[in-house]
Amino acid sequence: MSAQRQALGRYGERLVERWYAERGYRVLERNWRCATGELDLIVTDGSQLVVCEVKTRSSGRFGTGFEAITARKQQQVRRVAAEYLRQRGGWRGPIRCDAASVMGRTVEVLTGAF
Template structure:
């Protein structure tokens, strides 16, 4: 499986995980000229911007190891652009990261809240 397919599979898995936990999905793969946000969701009164990293196995390390300070900084900027594009005022938001490692065909999901 190529990395793009694996990534989309991971994003779909993360989306289902969030829905199962009662979150509302607001946007998938939101793009602007500065980049892309994998998932924009709402948990209670908080809008959450979610970066999803997926690995087929642990040979290249855990997926969360790929989330650098620079990546979080970019995600923060994209989140502000998304918020600015909304008509309603959003009082609370945060950045989360979901790492998915496939073990024998089953996803091992690690969810880090408030990954600032």
């Protein structure tokens, strides 16, 4: 991946992180990695654990970020989230998977997207 694309992705993740923080969520992990993949953001509101897949676009030329979160990508996120929970000893509350799309400074988050 090019340095420009990596920078764009980090930019979008920071905006989404701010979106969650403004709503009272606390960031537990950023770009958590294991052998099976990566989770962009893991946040909590205290009782609920949220895994968020973030897609950032510089333009709408290739569609929205949401369109890039395919069924296959959703399965991958679920697998990696399961590994995160296994390594951390589980979670005692509800768990939710969100999707975020960033274009420019516009952040859209679909809570409970998959």
